[in-house]
Amino acid sequence: xxxxxxxxxxxxxxxxxxxxxxxxxxxxxxxxxxxxxxxxxxxxxxxxxxxxxxxxxxxxxxxxxxxxxxxxxxxxxxxxxxxxxxxxxxxxxxxxxxxxxxxxxxxxxxxxxxxxxxxxxxxxxxxxxxxxxxxxxxxxxxxxxxxxxxxxxxxxxxxxxxxxxxxxxxxxxxxxxxxxxxxxxxxxxxxxxxxxxxxxxxxxxxxxxxxxxxxxxxxxxxxxxxxxxxxxxxxxxxxxxxxxxxxxxxxxxxxxxxxxxxxxxxxxxxxxxxxxxxxxxxxxxxxxxxxxxxxxxxxxxxxxxxxxxxxxxxxxxxxxxxxxxxxxxxxxxxxxxxxxxxxxxxxxxxxxxxxxxxxxxxxxxxxxxxxxxxxxxxxxxxxxxxxxxxxxxxxxxxxxxxxxxxxxxxxxxxxxxxxxxxxxxxxxxxxxxxxxxxxxxxxxxxxxxxxxxxxxxxxxxxxxxxxxxxxxxxxxxxxxxxxxxxxxxxxxxxxx
Numbered sequence: 001x002x003x004x005x006x007x008x009x010x011x012x013x014x015x016x017x018x019x020x021x022x023x024x025x026x027x028x029x030x031x032x033x034x035x036x037x038x039x040x041x042x043x044x045x046x047x048x049x050x051x052x053x054x055x056x057x058x059x060x061x062x063x064x065x066x067x068x069x070x071x072x073x074x075x076x077x078x079x080x081x082x083x084x085x086x087x088x089x090x091x092x093x094x095x096x097x098x099x100x101x102x103x104x105x106x107x108x109x110x111x112x113x114x115x116x117x118x119x120x121x122x123x124x125x126x127x128x129x130x131x132x133x134x135x136x137x138x139x140x141x142x143x144x145x146x147x148x149x150x151x152x153x154x155x156x157x158x159x160x161x162x163x164x165x166x167x168x169x170x171x172x173x174x175x176x177x178x179x180x181x182x183x184x185x186x187x188x189x190x191x192x193x194x195x196x197x198x199x200x201x202x203x204x205x206x207x208x209x210x211x212x213x214x215x216x217x218x219x220x221x222x223x224x225x226x227x228x229x230x231x232x233x234x235x236x237x238x239x240x241x242x243x244x245x246x247x248x249x250x251x252x253x254x255x256x257x258x259x260x261x262x263x264x265x266x267x268x269x270x271x272x273x274x275x276x277x278x279x280x281x282x283x284x285x286x287x288x289x290x291x292x293x294x295x296x297x298x299x300x301x302x303x304x305x306x307x308x309x310x311x312x313x314x315x316x317x318x319x320x321x322x323x324x325x326x327x328x329x330x331x332x333x334x335x336x337x338x339x340x341x342x343x344x345x346x347x348x349x350x351x352x353x354x355x356x357x358x359x360x361x362x363x364x365x366x367x368x369x370x371x372x373x374x375x376x377x378x379x380x381x382x383x384x385x386x387x388x389x390x391x392x393x394x395x396x397x398x399x400x401x402x403x404x405x406x407x408x409x410x411x412x413x414x415x416x417x418x419x420x421x422x423x424x425x426x427x428x429x430x431x432x433x434x435x436x437x438x439x440x441x442x443x444x445x446x447x448x449x450x451x452x453x454x455x456x457x458x459x460x461x462x463x464x465x466x467x468x469x470x471x472x473x474x475x476x477x478x479x480x481x482x483x484x485x486x487x488x489x490x491x492x493x494x495x496x
Contacts, residue, residue, distance in 0.1 A: 019158025020326065021319020022380075024165075024312045029295040030391060035399045040291065043409035046416045050285050050461040054405060054468070060290035062300075062478035067190050070465070071284035074276040078266060079189050085267030086185055092178040099171035106164045112152040119145045134340065146345055147336030157326045162319030169313035173306050180302035183477040185265065190469040192262045197278040198462035199255040205454045206248050213241040213447070220440070233440040240444055244451065280461055286468060289405070292475050297394055300476030307383075307390040314376070314383035321373035327361040397474040404467040408460065415453065415460040422450035 045053040063069070067079055083089060121143050125133045134141055155161055217237045223229035260270045268274070298304050335353035337345035344350055362369060426446040432438045472478075 018156070019161040019165075019319055020322040021158070021162055022315055024169075024315040027298075027308065027311075027387065029298050030395075034294055035291075035395065035402055040402060040406075043406055044413050045409070046413040048412070048416050048457070048461065049281055050283070050464055051409075051412050051416065052285050052287050054285070054287055054289055054409065056289050056291040056402070058291050059293055059296075060288065061481070062290050062292075062472060062475060064478045064481035066472045066478050067186055067469070069284075069286040070190070070469075072193075072278070072282055074278060074282070075190065075193050078193070078262065078274070078276045079186050082185055082189050082266045083182065086265060087267060088181050089178075089185065092174070092181040096171065096174040096178050099167070099174040103164060103167045103171050106160065106167050109153070109160045110155065110164075112150050115149045115151075117147050117149065119143075141340050143338065143340060144342050144345055145336060145338040147334055149332070149334040151330065151332045153328070153330045156329055157323045158319060159323035159328075162316045162323060166313045166316035166320065169309045169316060173309035173313065176302045176306040176309060179479040180306065183302060183473060183479060186477065187469060187473040189262065189265050191466055192258055192265065193276075193278045194283070194462055194465045194469070196255060196258045196262065197280045197283060197465075198458060199251055199258060200278070201280050201458040201462070202455055203248065203251045203255065205458055206244065206251060209244050209451050209454065210241070210248070213237070213244050216443075216447075217241055229440065236440060236444055240447060280458070280465070283465055285464060289468065289471060290475060291402075292398075294395070297398065297475070298391060300480065301390075301394045302476065302479060304387075304390050304394050307387040311380075311383040311387045314380040318373070318376045318380055321369070321376040325362070325369045325373065327359050330358045330360075332356050332358070394474070398471070401467060401471040401474045405464070405471060408464045408467050412457075412460040412464060415457040419450070419453040419457045422446070422453040426450045 040056045042053050042055045045051055065076070065079075068076055122140075123133070123143060124140050125138070127137055127139050132138075153160075217234070220229050220234045220237045224231065224234050259274070262276075263270050263272060263274055266274065292300060298308075333353070333355045335351070337347075337351045339345045339347065339350045426443075426449075429438055429443045429446040433440060433443050
């Protein structure tokens with residue numbers, strides 16, 4: 001009889017070969033998609049640090065540590081520390097481990113469940129009123145029972161297959177969430193580092209302007225004493241100096257807040273000092289930029305791959321809903337022994353066994369299962385639409401970054417020309433003021449123009465670095481080359 005039982009189990013495994021519901025197929029890359037209407041030409045250049053020409057290389061791969069292309073040891077060091085200490089990365093790793101454990105737990109339902117049990121009891125039999133429990137007719141006795149139970153639910157219609165498929169897709173989603181966390185962290189550190197460098201450069205430029213304004217104020221006061229200037233000229237210069245000094249505290253505030261942000265990204269508290277400091281002159285602008293093929297973008301973007309995994313999971317859940325509407329089959333077998341003496345539990349005449357099969361089919365549930373199926377189908381449509389939206393946004397991000405880089409180069413070239421022209425104008429008006437050819441208001445106007453052009457130059461330089469980093473992020477950041485950082489093996493379930 002035991003052999004028949006195991007034959008039934010083997011047959012159950014054989015018939016568990018189909019799975020109802022739609023099969024998921026990976027979507028193809030958008031046909032004919034591109035980034036810009038016209039081919040990309042090299043950017044313009046400017047004769048200033050960070051003004052180098054940048055060329056776009058079709059199909060160029062992205063290194064796993066793309067931020068190293070800025071050639072800043074301080075930036076490399078801070079990103080390395082951030083990856084090790086940022087709690088967001090730890091949370092994403094834990095979520096991935098959890099997802100893998102859920103998959104492993106669900107796979108256990110493909111196999112029979114075996115349970116062993118035993119019991120011991122002391123009983124008094126009512127021998128004078130009912131039929132005796134024991135053939136010996138003893139009034140007091142001890143009863144010992146040992147039993148082995150095997151239960152199994154054959155996956156005839158693929159209920160468990162689809163459930164495992166859905167959970168595995170969710171694990172894939174968490175994997176790409178981890179990759180996205182790495183990419184977001186490194187990109188945020190680069191962006192904050194550039195912002196700090198920009199703030200420092202603006203503070204330095206502002207302090208230089210303040211020094212010049214103080215010199216001009218002292219000169220105006222001397223001219224007033226000699227009768228070459230009026231009190232109105234001195235008051236105007238004092239107002240100009242005060243205006244410039246008023247722009248310094250907001251820049252100092254911006255620098256302090258950026259330092260706090262960098263500390264938080266590195267997993268530190270604001271009170272903890274950071275050794276790394278960033279200046280624009282210490283950053284190098286990458287001259288060759290990758291331009292991934294549009295067909296590769298959907299493979300490289302972690303958010304697109306995560307949306308694809310969500311779509312896959314929703315597809316499998318439709319199969320789960322369909323399978324729940326079909327008959328549910330279960331098989332249970334047990335064997336054991338019982339006796340008033342432990343040594344006789346498995347003696348002849350004391351053993352027992354049983355084998356049972358059960359089939360259950362829902363006849364009426366007021367449409368519960370049907371509506372769950374329709375809800376799963378709606379979820380599938382939603383996931384598909386979200387995937388398409390994510391793909392479109394990915395292409396938009398790349399296009400925006402490319403346009404930004406092109407215009408950043410033009411803006412920097414214009415800012416360099418404007419600053420130099422404003423500086424020459426200021427120098428000329430100062431000499432003309434000394435010779436008495438112009439009044440002081442002309443000099444003030446020239447000062448304000450040069451001051452604004454100097455700040456604009458700093459911002460234009462910073463924008464080139466920031467938008468270069470944004471392009472690397474938009475293209476996926478090279479996570480496919482970073483197996484040592486975000487390997488899925490980190491989250492594989494441990495063997496029991």
